[in-house]
Amino acid sequence: MVCSVTAYGQKKNKKKEQATSVKQTPAPKPTKKSPFKKYSELVTEEAITDEGLFQVHSVGGKYYYEIPFDLLNADMLLVSRISKIAAGLGGGYMNAGSKSNEQVVRWSRVQNNIHLRSISFTNVASDSLPIQLSVQANNYDPILAAFKIEGFNPDSTAALIEVSDLFLSDNPALSGLSDNMRKTYKVRNLDRSRSFISRMASFPQNIEVRHDMTYNATAPPSNSRTGTISMEMSQSMYLLPETPMQPRLYDERVGWFTIRQIDYGSEALKSDVKSYIRRWRLEPKDPEAYARGELVEPVKPIVYYLDPATPEKWRPYFRQGIEDWQVAFEAAGFKNAIVAKDAPTKEEDPDWSPEDARYSTVRYVASTTRNAVGPSVSDPRSGEIIESDIIWYHNHLRSYRNRYMLETGAANPSARTLDTPEEEIGEMMRRVISHEVGHALGLPHNMKASYAYPTDSLRSATFTQKWGLAATIMDYTRYNYVAQPGDEGVRWVRMLGPYDEYAINWGYRYLPDANSAEEEKATLDSWIREKAGDPKYLFGGGNSFDPSSQTESVGDDPVKASRYGLANLKIVAPNLAKWTATPGDNYADLEELYGELIGVWTRFAGHVITNVGGVYEELKTTDQAGATYTPIAKSEQLESMKFLNEDVFTTPDWLLQKEILDNLEPTKAIQAIENMQSRLLSSLLRKDRLERMIENEALNGAEAYSMTAMLSDLRKGLWSELSGAKDIDAFRRNLQRAHVERLAALMKQDERRRSDVSAAARAELKAIQASSRAASSRYRAGIVQFHLRDIDALIDTLLSAE
Incomplete structure (x- = not known):
């Protein structure tokens, strides 16, 4: 560790001495007072001290960090969470445990001050390359806070700073209120008199702080007459590994969440955008046994704790949902790679907290929100996932009960009730937890997986009990709505599938012979090629144009x-x-x-x-x-x-x-x-x-279903009553009006760049107008005739305005 200290020389005054007849006696030199206090003056006998990553001290309402010099400039992950939240804050999708920010920080010394900087790894270059100087100069990291050094520890290996203001001022980087929330709730300011630090604890790898923040607000989300928003914030500062995990390059053919870096040291003729997958660091305890193909436990398994607030009857299903992934990790060569545990009691571990950066937790949230989420926190240098918190919102149970009834009730007698059997609700919860754990392991949605299975196979008990409803639990294939009455023994609820094992092996298989992400690439590519052409191993994140990659669908x-x-x-x-x-x-x-x-x-x-x-x-x-x-x-x-x-x-x-x-x-x-x-x-x-459709016709001619043919088929269907003067009920009249309005909207969308779309929309409107005008006389006076005449007049207005 090298600390640079700027020295300032003093220029000597060279003015000529003035003659004087009186002998002058030089004034005594003042004794220079040290700017630092003695350690005993700062850390008094009344101090409450906690040893760990830093020593932290609480003295007379002031809080001090004792920062070792050997940890200056070390990378630390600072995660800000709301540990206690005001009712309604964030509109229902925020809860106790919600993350408001994560950033890498470094502590550094500048003369007699300690600075806290937020560090970005978006733009990078190797330290050995000259361009690294430019990367640093053009990506200057912001200073979050600056602290005067108050003193040093007895052996001068650490500096003491008072950090109270860091947690009692309205620092946006540590706040639980976004700019949008501040506008929505008309937040005026932080009231320091009602804000305080409630806990500061130091552990070997992390420091945990809890501080209450109270804001004056004109339109708070709840308790409006108080004009106040109060929340408890959790700040977890975690020491990142000195040597980052070897990253794994992302391949879009296998779905993963990623981190992104722009590498200016690339040999390409431009900066090189590199994406690395986000994953936990799993390394075998016995590398030799692992190399022989034996299942080996990891050095550090992934451990999820169950929130103490989780109802007892649901805990077995939550554990199952977590540990269902053990089979997938076995495909990657690891046994017992992911385990579920109950959170320790206060008696077992009084310092345990779900906001602690050392622990990953499945949080059970008392909220009317119907959802579950699986976020995680990762090292931006390598993509290594440090910890995660799965969130289960209490009312999500109702969503699954309702969908179970609606989508399977025709063929599934046990779904025909508001009181779904506990075992079946538990099975649904288990699979939701598995889905969210999949996110926390690094896997995004794979909406292509449901298309891997033939639709009629979902009516087979043999097929569905073996293969499930889709090739992965990461699809949105919640229920089997294809099975018909009489299809006995079919599976109703999703489960893990072959793609999950494939993706986990691809992302987590340990490759000791590869010394860089680039050296892994050939092996990873070969695994993808082995599965090429098999729909069970395709990835699609979902889009608006691919029918094989849709949410909530089943079958091909x-x-x-x-x-x-x-x-x-x-x-x-x-x-x-x-x-x-x-x-x-x-x-x-x-x-x-x-x-x-x-x-x-x-x-x-x-x-x-x-x-x-x-x-x-x-x-x-x-x-x-x-x-x-x-x-x-x-x-x-x-x-x-x-x-x-x-x-x-x-x-x-x-x-x-x-x-x-x-x-x-x-x-x-x-x-x-x-x-x-x-x-x-x-x-x-x-x-x-x-x-x-226009492009398809241009490229494929008569083999394509053209836009004009589709518009014509649609018009003939929507206005079919006109050919026989049949009754047009209220639903059809509404739909016909909507048809005219949508065609007019297409013309307006196309105003800036006229294309075949506007031409076809105009032609369709004229065709509808002609048919309506001709048919109106065949109907007796009444609402149908009025409707057709109104359509005629409406189209006249739309075309003239256009």
Whole structure:
């Protein structure tokens, strides 16, 4: 450790001495007072001291860090969390334990001060290269705080600074309030008189601080009459490894969360963007046994503690959900790589805290939010995951109960109740925890995994019990909505699959012979090539144009799967009132589930819409055969349009259950159905979808399903009543108006750059106008005739304005 100290010389005054007749006596030199206090003056007998990474001292309301000189300029990860939160803060997706910031910091000495800097590793270059000087000069790290050195320890190996102000001032880098929240809640300032440090503890690798922050706010999220927002913040400062873990280069063909660096030392003719996967550091205890192919325990396993607030009856399922990943790690050569433990009691470990950076926790949060998340904290130098906290929100149970009833109730008798059997709810929770742990291990969503399995195979007990519902738990394939009444023994709930083992092996397999990320690349690439062409091992994060990479879908045929799903919903709908009835209760459950029923059907229909103008994406490197992007076959798109015209854009009589509608607020259900159909129509007529169809026709000619053909097929379906002067009910009239408005919107979107989209939209409007004008005279005076004449006038107005 080398500390640079700037020395200042004093210039001697060379003015000529003035003559004087009086002999002058020189004044005595003043004794120079040291700027530092003695250690005993700072750390008095009343001091409360805690030894660890730094010694921390509490003396008379002041807090001191005793920073060893050998830890100056060491990389430390500072994680800021809200450990106690005001009700409603953040709109429901923030909770006790939510992370507000993470950053690498360094302590450094500058003359008689200690500076705390926030360090970025986004722009890098090797220390041995000249360009590193420029990287440093153009990426000057900000100073978060500066502290006067108050004194030194007795052997002068550490400096003492008072850190109270760091935690009692409104430092944005440590705050739990974002700029947006400050605006929303009209926060004026931090009230220091109501802010205080409640805990400061030092451990061998980390320092933990808890401090209460109270803000004056005009519009707080709760307790509005107080004009106050109070929260307890947790600051965990963790010493990062002196030697970072060897990073592993990211490959987009296998899904991983990443860190990103811009390397200015690259030999390329530009800076080189490098992405490394985020993963835990797993190294075998017995490298020789590992090399022989034996299962070996890691030096440091991944340990998750269960929040003491977790209800006892759910704890076994949470443990299972965590340890389900042991099988995947066995594929990577490790046994017992991930384990679940109960948090120690206060008697066992009074210092244990879920906010402590040393511990990863599954947090059980008392919140009405229906969700679960799996965030983690990683070393930005290498991607090494340091710790994570899985968040389970209490009311998420209700979401899974509801979906279980709606999506499986037709064929699954145990789902036909508001009181889902505890064992089945537990199984759902187990799989949600597994999904979130997957995120915390580094895996993002893989929406392509559900497309790996044939749709009809999901009706097979043998297949689903062995393979599950999708090739990974990281897909959003929650339930088997394909299975039909009579399909005995099928699996209803998702589970881990072959892709999970593949991805964990790819990311965590220990490669001792590779001394750099670049040396690993050939081996990692070979593993991908071994699985090439097998849909179980493809990755797709989900996008708007690929029907094989959709959320909430199951099977490899969206039309067939949605037909099966619709058949089941037509059984659920007439039974919904009976299944949700509780003597003595009102119809709130029925209203909630009916709204979600419409939402489920919307998703099924949306999967089919993606086929229209759809393009398959299969990520490849330049040395792999085949195309990355392949348009959906014309025949599949035609079948999809047929389904949409017959089952989506017709009036859904099966949803109009009298027993339901008679007990809901008037017009509420009708509006929900109208809104659903209008949203689906707008999705079908998205400009980017139409542009893909134009490009497909330009490249593939008659083999493509053209935009004009699709618009024509849609018009013939939506306005089919006009050819025979059939009645047009309220739902269809609403949808027809929405059709006209959406076509007009397409013309307006295209104003700046006229294209085939605006031309086709104009032609469709004129065709609708001509048909409506001709048909209106065939209807008697009444709402249908009024509707058609209104359409005629509306199109006139839209075209003239355009």
